[in-house]
Amino acid sequence: MENVEARQEDRTRTVAGVGRVGVVLPTYDEAETIAEALRRLAELDLPDLCVVVVDDGSPDGTADLAEQAAADWREGRLLHVVRRTSKDGLGRAYVAGMRTALELGCAAVVQMDADLSHPADAVPRMIAALADGADVVVGSRYAEGGELDADWPWSRRLLSRAANTYVSVLLRMGVRDATAGFVAWRAEVLERMDLSTIRSNGYAFQVETKWRARQLGAELREVPITFSERAAGSSKMSLQVKLEGLAMPWRLLLSRRR
Template sequence: MPSKSPKPTSRAAALPHDWAATPLTVVMPTYNEAGNLPGMAEALMALDLPGLRLLVVDDSSPDGTGDIAEEYVRRFGPERISVLHRAGKEGLGRAYAAGMSRAVADGARYVLQMDADGSHPVSKVAEMLGVALSTGAGVTIGSRYVQGGTLSDAWGAHRRLLSRWANAYAGTILGTRVRDITGGFNLWREDALRAIDLGSVDSAGYSFQVEMKYRALRRGYGIVEVPIHFEDRTIGESKMSLMVQLESVAMPWKLRARAR
């Protein structure tokens, strides 16, 4: 099933009150994001979305990110921010699966994947929720590669080419028309997550993004892509290891073979 892209907008969306009050949980995995988490938490809490909650999934960050998250729980209250502390670093995919499962169990109607490093624009959260509610899409992607989507100027030619190639590689092998199948800024409808069965997802690293979208398509859920500007992180380092890259190369073939 091809994905669709709504017309880009130049300003932050303002939602009707009933839509803005939709139970929405932002799941944000963290590992050594002490320099980034405060700004992200402040920005999310400032949105005119009374139904929004932030769930920080911290993998025992040595820099004290988990303690900082708990400070924000005390500041805004557990009904707005909560923390899932995990014993250690097990990979981005495992952290997302744990957090998304918790969010669904706690009553979220929509669950948003969002990085803590500032690369995903907080200003697009309301628009993505509005698109999800108006179209009925099972997945709404904050997309770098539909019309209107842009990348940070800090990205060099090699990184841009590698990202484009990764999307084309996975999309071609799996036979999808999703333009940003590797992207990590994704809004999920609760029933789509239940249908996917998060506990059975194999990916530990970044290939989680590909596996999840492919599973959604296989189960008949529609995907809509909303253009975003993807910013480069300014604090900290990327968590992309060699093992994670190898998993990302192999996973599309595993998914294709399993589907057959």
């Protein structure tokens, strides 16, 4: 018990001092962007940065490139690559990465994409919001000051807006960008959430985790960002993922009533 309490106190200190921050990057066929994504993170003024790349067996060698990049990281930084043997879904990848970050003693865990759509330079602002008292900080496209890349297709814009409206009406979380995948978490919130019980496996993971944090009484805050079109490759959003996203809010409401 004493060890657990000591670890929690240490995490509180490191968050307040922007110390050990874990960034989780799930990847599948991101060979064209992973090196640049890691370079941008390495340039951040976060001395005790820990990056966890979770690769789902990318045939294009993404994991190999990430491990090669680790050799160039300066002392005090940690780049850890989790190799999974199959493409098992975004949710499972995030759970694996978050667990690893917690095991490595991270006081804060940031989830973000490896396709350069999320601005790495927003991470310090998100961590500062945690230090200011927030429990969960969303890098938001739709908060005041946030914006979308002009190159983002109108079909994706419409889908994103519709999804956020749908989730907001049903779950009323008080977050403008409930489907955002760029999120900073206090370690304690993830531990209380019990990652092993997360049910969603696609992009619905973003909604379920925020909703569960809200149910735990966590304070959710939004930091505006500029969301860019992915630099290479194509979206992994399949029909099955979209259907899961439609069903998830209703499943969460029913589970609360039970």
